[in-house]
Amino acid sequence: MRVATLAGLAARDVAIEIVAETGSTNADLLARATTLAQPTVRWALQQTAGKGRAGRAWLAPENGALTFSLAWKLALPLQALSGLSLAIGCVVSQQLNTFGLDTRLKWPNDVLRHGAKLGGVLIETAVDRNDRNAVWVVIGVGINLARSGELSQTLSRAVADASDVDYDREEWMGALLGGLSAMLQQFERDGFAAFVARWNALDAYAGQDVKIVDQGRVLYQGQAAGVDAEGRLLLDTPEGQVAVIAGDVSLRMAED
Numbered sequence: 158m159r160v161a162t163l164a165g166l167a168a169r170d171v172a173i174e175i176v177a178e179t180g181s182t183n184a185d186l187l188a189r190a191t192t193l194a195q196p197t198v199r200w201a202l203q204q205t206a207g208k209g210r211a212g213r214a215w216l217a218p219e220n221g222a223l224t225f226s227l228a229w230k231l232a233l234p235l236q237a238l239s240g241l242s243l244a245i246g247c248v249v250s251q252q253l254n255t256f257g258l259d260t261r262l263k264w265p266n267d268v269l270r271h272g273a274k275l276g277g278v279l280i281e282t283a284v285d286r287n288d289r290n291a292v293w294v295v296i297g298v299g300i301n302l303a304r305s306g307e308l309s310q311t312l313s314r315a316v317a318d319a320s321d322v323d324y325d326r327e328e329w330m331g332a333l334l335g336g337l338s339a340m341l342q343q344f345e346r347d348g349f350a351a352f353v354a355r356w357n358a359l360d361a362y363a364g365q366d367v368k369i370v371d372q373g374r375v376l377y378q379g380q381a382a383g384v385d386a387e388g389r390l391l392l393d394t395p396e397g398q399v400a401v402i403a404g405d406v407s408l409r410m411a412e413d
Contacts, residue, residue: 200225230291240388303320369401
């Protein structure tokens with residue numbers, strides 16, 4: 158691995174750890190986040206117990222995915238992190254698009270290609286005990302590179318991959334790490350408001366009829382109208398515009 162190349166592409170000094178296999182890179186970093194001396198990325202060539210949103214499993218077959226986590230200390234209180242996962246999605250999507258993937262975003266944290274899930278983002282936090290105005294964020298990113306057919310069968314839904322493009326894992330990691338480093342510094346200064354237009358430009362569902370579902374129950378139905386400065390999904394409904402807070406809810410096409 159060209160570790161020096163990756164470090165040089167980072168926007169600031171980031172420690173890089175590369176392991177052949179682990180359970181979860183997020184769990185690894187979260188366990189020691191508040192003791193880290195600097196931002197740290199942990200890249201696993203295979204994860205056996207990866208995590209997705211709401212505790213769901215993230216499947217990462219050997220050599221079939223790009224999976225890593227980045228631990229970063231932000232000089233912000235916990236309540237100021239609204240919209241961070243969406244800002245991360247912007248960076249991941251835009252960096253992948255520079256390699257010809259043509260990805261879009263699904264609120265709140267999915268990266269789509271050809272309408273199917275290519276990757277996702279998971280954020281976990283640890284409060285710095287010595288500084289109540291700072292928080293460590295552990296950002297997990299998973300991108301399917303190949304074998305989406307097997308994953309689609311396992312998950313019983315369509316999954317996208319990048320097997321039709323020439324990908325260099327180190328080049329992609331360098332681009333993603335550099336983009337995330339710059340984004341986190343901007344987010345610390347300006348919050349998600351600086352990323353609203355970028356996210357809305359990548360919105361896969363813009364202007365489409367969608368519904369918000371919670372455990373099989375439809376909470377809202379209307380036309381997707383992007384997100385606001387707090388990262389809330391905006392829906393134009395017959396009763397007026399509503400703002401949906403990200404939680405364990407699902408965004409789906411109205412006809413699904």
